[in-house]
Amino acid sequence: MKFLRSLLKIAVVLVVLLFGLGWIYSKILTPKYSGELEIENLTEEVTVYFDEIGVPHINASNPKDAYIALGYLHAQDRLWQMELIRRIAAGRLAEVFGKDLVRVDQFFGGLGIEEAAEKTIANLDKTSESYVLSQAYLDGINQYIEEGQTPLEFTLVGLKKEKYTIKDMYNVFGYMSFSFAVAHKTDPLLTEIKEKLGADYLNELLGSFTENLTVNKTSIPKEINATISKSVSSIMDNLPVSPFIGSNSWVIGADKTKNGKVIFANDPHIAFSQPSVWYQNHIKTPDFEIYGFNIALMPFPLIGHNKEYAYGLTMLANDDLNFYVEENNPDNSLEYKTENGFEKYELRDKTIHIKNEPDTTFQVKVSRHGPIMNGLIEHIIDDRPIAMNWIYTQLPNEMLSVSHGISHSKSITDFRASVSKIHAPGLNVMYGDAKDNIAWFSSAKLYQLRDSLSSKTYLNGASGKDEIIEILPFSENPQAINPSWNYVYSANHQIDSVRGKLYPGYYQPQDRAKRIVELLDTKDDFSKEDVEAMMYDVKSATVPEIIQNLLKSVDKSDLSPSAKKAFSVLENWDGAYFKKSVAPTIYNRLLYEFLNATYKDELGGSFDLFINSQLQDQVLLTQINREQSVWWDDISTKDKIESKNDIIHQSYKNAISFLQNQLGANVEDWTWDRVISVEYEHAIGKAGGVLRTVFNVGPFETIGGNEVINNQIFKLDSTGYYKITAGPSTRRVIDFSDVENSSAVLPTGQSGRLFSEHYKDQTQKYLDGEFVKMKMNQDEIELSKNRLILKPK
Incomplete structure (x- = not known):
C-alpha cells in the first residue's frame, strides 16, 4: 500500500x-507582443501597438525602419506559412512532407515560375523604392529566423529554418498567379470533348458563354477628380497553402450612401486554411500610412486602405493561358516544327529532394510557347506534345512595382498607372476614395488572336497562324470610373466588350453579380451596417429560376407522398441557404443527379473534372432550358433515346431516394446544417487524429452555399455531404464618412502560432457575420495594453 x-x-x-x-x-x-527587442539595421526606435485581435500598428520615423519591423512581426506570426508558400512554386514540398508531394513538386517545378523569377530579378532596378523596401522587409524576416523562436511545426517535421531572398517573393507571385488561372483545368477537357465526341457536343457547351450574362459595363469619363492628399484539380486541392479562387467587391458612390461618402467592400474568395491567408498590419510614418492585408512574403498589401483611399481585388478570370500542340521532328524528338523550320527544345533538368527518400530527377522540354505539359498535368493524355503558353512567364513581370504602387498612390491617376502594369494574373482592381471617386479596372495584358480562333481548345503550335497577334493597350481594357449608376462591382463575371466582342475568359456565372446588382439597386442611402449585412447575404439570384425550370420536367403523378412534399419545398424556395432550410439539401442532391445523368455517360472519367468546374456552372441554366440537346441521350442505353423530361424526372426520383436513405423518411428533417460543414485546416492538421484536433479550427455548422454573396464553396460528389473548402478570406468594409471605424474580419485569427491567443479568436465572429474594427485613430491605438518597442541594435 x-x-x-x-x-x-x-x-x-x-x-x-x-x-x-x-x-x-x-x-x-x-509571439512577443510587448516589451523590448533589439533589431539590427534600424536607424531609430519603432513602436508597435498590438490591438485586441493582434494587429500590429507600426509607428516608425521612416519607411525602411517600418518595413524591417513588418518583416520581423510578420515572421513571428506566420513563419510556417511563409515557409510553405515559398516552397510551392520552387517544387520543394516533398522535402517537408515526403514522397506524397512529389507530383505537386514536378508540376509546379515544370511551370517555369523559377526561371521567370530569375529573369525578372536580373533586370530589377536595385535603387527603386519598391526594391529597397522589399529588402528591408526580408531583412526583418531573416532577423527573426536568426533570433526568434522556432515555430512548433518546424520541430514536428524536422525542418531547419532557411533565410529568404527576393526570389522567394517572386515565387509567391508566380504561385498566386497560377492559382488564379482556370484554363489549365478546362482547355484539355474541351479539347477532349471536341476530338472524341465531336463539334456538336463542344458547341453546345461553348454556346452558353454568351447567354445568361450580367456584364460589367465600361464607363470612362473625360475628366476625373484626380488628386488626393497623401488533374491539376487534385493537385490544387491537396496543396498545404490556399489557392486563390474568386471574390466579391463593390464600391458605392457618395450619392447612394446615407452619409454622402463612398463605401468600399471586398471579400476575396480563397481556399480556407489555418492560418488565414491575410496578415493584417497598419504602418504609419510621418509621410505615409496604410492599413494593409498582406499575403505571406509580400511586403506590400494587395488589399488595403488609409484615410484617403481604399482598394481591393477580385479575380478577372480572363483567358491568360493557352495550350499549343507542337509537332516533333520525326528524325529528332529534341526538335519541334515552326513555320521557319525546326527549332530545338530548351531542356530543363530538375531535381526533387524527398524527405527520407533518395532524390528524384526529371526533365522538362520547353518550346517557344512554354513547357511541354505531358506527364505534368495528369488529365493531358495525349501522344502529341502539348505546350502551355502562360502570359505570366511570357511577358515582363512588374508585380513588385505594382504592389508597391497601389499601396503608395497619391491620386486615382497614380493608382490607375500602377494597375495598368499588371500582366497576370488578371485582376479586377476596385478603388474608392475620400474625394468621392469610385472605379473598377480590369487589369491584365489582354491580347488578340486571329478572327474565329477559339482559345478554349488546343492551338496549332507549328503553323505560326495561331500566335498572339497583339497585346492590347490598357486604355482598351474594360473599366468604369465614376459611372452614372453610382456604383462599381465585380463578382468574377463577364467583362464588357473589347473591340466589339465579349472578351474570352472563364468567368463565373452571373449568380453573385446579379444578386449584388439587385441589392445595390434597391436604395440610395446605404450605411456601413447595410453593406456588412449584404456581405453575409445567402440568397441566390438564379437558383429559384433553375428550380422552376427543372420542376417543369418532373411528373408529379409519378411521385410518392414524400417526393411530392419535397417538390413543394423546392417550388416555394426563395434561394436562401440558411442552416435550417430544407430546400438547399434537396436542390444540391438533385443537381448532382441531374449532372450525373446528363454528362457522365459521355465524359466517363473526365466527369469528375467537369462537374465542379467553372464550365459546368456557366452552362447549367442554358442546358436546363434546352429542349433538344445531344447531351440528353444516355448513350449507355442502346435501345432508347432519352429526352430532357426523362433525364430530369429520373434524376429527381433518384435524389429523393438518396436523401431518404441518407437523412430519414421525414422531409422536414433534411436540413442544410446536417450535410454542410466548414473546417479550417492546418497543413499538419490534415494528417488527422490528435494533430487535426490540435491544429485545425472546426468543424462548424454555417450558412451559405455556392455562388451566393456569402460564398461557401463546396464540391458536388456522390456522398451527399458538402465540405466547404473555400470562401471569403476576409470581409472588409471601409466607410469614408467614418474611416476610423471601418471594419473587417478573418475566418480564424491573425496569428499562425498555435499558442497565441489570436490563433482563432475571430472565428465565431466570422461565422456569425460580425466584424471587428480596423483601428486607425492614433489615440485609441495607443490605449492598447500590448506595446512592443523595437530598438536599434
Missing part, C-alpha cells in the same frame, strides 16, 4: 511537471 502511495505521488509529480513544461513551452512559442 505504501508502495502504491509513493507511486501515485511520483505520477502526480510527473503530470504536474509535464503540464508545467508544456505551459512554459507554450509561452516560449507565443
Whole structure:
C-alpha cells in the first residue's frame, strides 16, 4: 500500500511537471507582443501597438525602419506559412512532407515560375523604392529566423529554418498567379470533348458563354477628380497553402450612401486554411500610412486602405493561358516544327529532394510557347506534345512595382498607372476614395488572336497562324470610373466588350453579380451596417429560376407522398441557404443527379473534372432550358433515346431516394446544417487524429452555399455531404464618412502560432457575420495594453 502511495505521488509529480513544461513551452512559442527587442539595421526606435485581435500598428520615423519591423512581426506570426508558400512554386514540398508531394513538386517545378523569377530579378532596378523596401522587409524576416523562436511545426517535421531572398517573393507571385488561372483545368477537357465526341457536343457547351450574362459595363469619363492628399484539380486541392479562387467587391458612390461618402467592400474568395491567408498590419510614418492585408512574403498589401483611399481585388478570370500542340521532328524528338523550320527544345533538368527518400530527377522540354505539359498535368493524355503558353512567364513581370504602387498612390491617376502594369494574373482592381471617386479596372495584358480562333481548345503550335497577334493597350481594357449608376462591382463575371466582342475568359456565372446588382439597386442611402449585412447575404439570384425550370420536367403523378412534399419545398424556395432550410439539401442532391445523368455517360472519367468546374456552372441554366440537346441521350442505353423530361424526372426520383436513405423518411428533417460543414485546416492538421484536433479550427455548422454573396464553396460528389473548402478570406468594409471605424474580419485569427491567443479568436465572429474594427485613430491605438518597442541594435 505504501508502495502504491509513493507511486501515485511520483505520477502526480510527473503530470504536474509535464503540464508545467508544456505551459512554459507554450509561452516560449507565443509571439512577443510587448516589451523590448533589439533589431539590427534600424536607424531609430519603432513602436508597435498590438490591438485586441493582434494587429500590429507600426509607428516608425521612416519607411525602411517600418518595413524591417513588418518583416520581423510578420515572421513571428506566420513563419510556417511563409515557409510553405515559398516552397510551392520552387517544387520543394516533398522535402517537408515526403514522397506524397512529389507530383505537386514536378508540376509546379515544370511551370517555369523559377526561371521567370530569375529573369525578372536580373533586370530589377536595385535603387527603386519598391526594391529597397522589399529588402528591408526580408531583412526583418531573416532577423527573426536568426533570433526568434522556432515555430512548433518546424520541430514536428524536422525542418531547419532557411533565410529568404527576393526570389522567394517572386515565387509567391508566380504561385498566386497560377492559382488564379482556370484554363489549365478546362482547355484539355474541351479539347477532349471536341476530338472524341465531336463539334456538336463542344458547341453546345461553348454556346452558353454568351447567354445568361450580367456584364460589367465600361464607363470612362473625360475628366476625373484626380488628386488626393497623401488533374491539376487534385493537385490544387491537396496543396498545404490556399489557392486563390474568386471574390466579391463593390464600391458605392457618395450619392447612394446615407452619409454622402463612398463605401468600399471586398471579400476575396480563397481556399480556407489555418492560418488565414491575410496578415493584417497598419504602418504609419510621418509621410505615409496604410492599413494593409498582406499575403505571406509580400511586403506590400494587395488589399488595403488609409484615410484617403481604399482598394481591393477580385479575380478577372480572363483567358491568360493557352495550350499549343507542337509537332516533333520525326528524325529528332529534341526538335519541334515552326513555320521557319525546326527549332530545338530548351531542356530543363530538375531535381526533387524527398524527405527520407533518395532524390528524384526529371526533365522538362520547353518550346517557344512554354513547357511541354505531358506527364505534368495528369488529365493531358495525349501522344502529341502539348505546350502551355502562360502570359505570366511570357511577358515582363512588374508585380513588385505594382504592389508597391497601389499601396503608395497619391491620386486615382497614380493608382490607375500602377494597375495598368499588371500582366497576370488578371485582376479586377476596385478603388474608392475620400474625394468621392469610385472605379473598377480590369487589369491584365489582354491580347488578340486571329478572327474565329477559339482559345478554349488546343492551338496549332507549328503553323505560326495561331500566335498572339497583339497585346492590347490598357486604355482598351474594360473599366468604369465614376459611372452614372453610382456604383462599381465585380463578382468574377463577364467583362464588357473589347473591340466589339465579349472578351474570352472563364468567368463565373452571373449568380453573385446579379444578386449584388439587385441589392445595390434597391436604395440610395446605404450605411456601413447595410453593406456588412449584404456581405453575409445567402440568397441566390438564379437558383429559384433553375428550380422552376427543372420542376417543369418532373411528373408529379409519378411521385410518392414524400417526393411530392419535397417538390413543394423546392417550388416555394426563395434561394436562401440558411442552416435550417430544407430546400438547399434537396436542390444540391438533385443537381448532382441531374449532372450525373446528363454528362457522365459521355465524359466517363473526365466527369469528375467537369462537374465542379467553372464550365459546368456557366452552362447549367442554358442546358436546363434546352429542349433538344445531344447531351440528353444516355448513350449507355442502346435501345432508347432519352429526352430532357426523362433525364430530369429520373434524376429527381433518384435524389429523393438518396436523401431518404441518407437523412430519414421525414422531409422536414433534411436540413442544410446536417450535410454542410466548414473546417479550417492546418497543413499538419490534415494528417488527422490528435494533430487535426490540435491544429485545425472546426468543424462548424454555417450558412451559405455556392455562388451566393456569402460564398461557401463546396464540391458536388456522390456522398451527399458538402465540405466547404473555400470562401471569403476576409470581409472588409471601409466607410469614408467614418474611416476610423471601418471594419473587417478573418475566418480564424491573425496569428499562425498555435499558442497565441489570436490563433482563432475571430472565428465565431466570422461565422456569425460580425466584424471587428480596423483601428486607425492614433489615440485609441495607443490605449492598447500590448506595446512592443523595437530598438536599434
